[in-house]
Amino acid sequence: MAVEELVLRKLRPKDVVPFRCSQCGACCRNLRGQLMLESLDAYRLANYFRAHGCPDMEMVDVIDAYTDPSLLPGNYPIFLVRVQGPDDACVFLKEGACSVYAARPRACRLYPFTVDAGERGQDFSWYQCLERPFHFTGGTVLVKDWFYRNFSKEDRAFMLREWKILPPIGKLLRNLDDHQMDDAHREVILLQYSFFDQEMPFLPQYDRNAAELLRRLRRLNGGAGDGTT
Structure with missing residues (x-):
């Protein structure tokens, strides 16, 4: 999820993790310099806005309206989701809820888990994001089920x-x-x-x-x- 370094614990698909989303919005705050909008995210958001009152929305319009430019090491240009308010909340957070939930970025759908390149012949490795430990109380999540639901074939x-x-x-x-x-x-x-x-x-x-x-x-x-x- 973050451009800044996350605190991660590697997971296996069969691992069970204590987690239940309480819809508190905490993962949508304190995001300055953290949430990169990928090109597939921008494509999905543009189509979401097209279906919800902005028929001419293009990917570049999403970039212009909702992100700020940045550079990764090596001068690679990226775009970070814009933040607002004293708590650096995501620009899409409205009245305590995600206003683009159906088209939210991939990183948001996976969080508080994330994915990286796989090892030993596997395409992907799975990780638990530990920088906000209060997420991991109550309920249970089977890792492979979480990624099956939230990490599509297109992703x-x-x-x-x-x-x-x-x-x-x-x-x-x-x-x-x-x-x-x-x-x-x-x-x-x-x-x-x-x-x-x-x-x-x-x-x-x-x-x-x-x-x-x-x-x-x-x-x-x-x-x-x-x-x-």
Whole structure:
């Protein structure tokens, strides 16, 4: 969930964790610098707003209205969900509840659990987020059931694609001079958050844009490769 480092405990699919969501809204507060909006999140939010009174909403409109830009190490541009109020609450938190609950970001659906790249032939590893221990009282959650309900096939396919393309993008960005970086950031933003048709499925468009992004970044590198084929 967080761009800042989380306190994590690795889980197995068969683990049972004490947890019950009390809808207290605590995980929607104190979020400054923490919740990154992924491109699939922005796509889903744009379609949610289209279905709820904003028929012309695009991904870039979601980015402009609800996020602030930031950079990961290596000059990789990202967007963080905007916060509001003295408690740095999520911009989507209205009257103590998520106003976009059906289209809330993947990180929010998984929290207080999260996922990372798998090991020993597995696609994913599962983790429990421990920085807010008061979550883990009452009720029980079977880990594999939680992820089955909240981590869709589309989410899984998207994350596997992201993990594959981010290393070569990062390498190409690191090879650029400072005067080339603005152009590179523009290409990343256009091809990951703008050049999508909201009426068409997300993943085929993502694949097309990812290939084009690598091509454009290689061109900025003077045609140099990134070590991938």
